[in-house]
Amino acid sequence: MQSLxxxxxxxxxxxxxxLVGEQIVIFRKLRSLTQTELAVMVGKDRQYxxxxxxxRVTPNIVTLSIIASALKITLSELFENIKV
Known part of the structure; x- marks a missing residue:
């Protein structure tokens, strides 16, 4: 097997x-949430x-799951429009 x-x-x-960050912004705005509101919902600070x-940071899968849950979406939906 050859590595990338x-x-x-x-x-x-x-x-x-x-790309993940852009998707989070899209869903956050669809839910009419500020960064501060979403940060409080997921137990993180606004700067993070x-x-x-x-x-600028790469959250782990647990953090992404918590964010998706707070946005009332699945992880699949979060990644659905990400094309690389």
Whole structure:
């Protein structure tokens, strides 16, 4: 089995957090929630949520599940429109 080239791994590592963050913003706005409101709902501070939305940090799958739950969506829905 051949591993992915380092350039592909690097590209995915940079792009996916940004794309996930963009999806969180879309769903948050659809629910008419502020960053602060969503942050409180998921037990995180607003600055951390801001960094997630901007793709500056990569949240773990548990955090993404909690955010999806707070947004009343599934993880599948969160990732549905992410094309890499």
């Amino acid at each position: 080239p380092e350039t592909d791994i690097s590209k995915l590592s940079n792009e996916i957090p940004k 949520l801001y960094k997630i939305e901007k793709g």
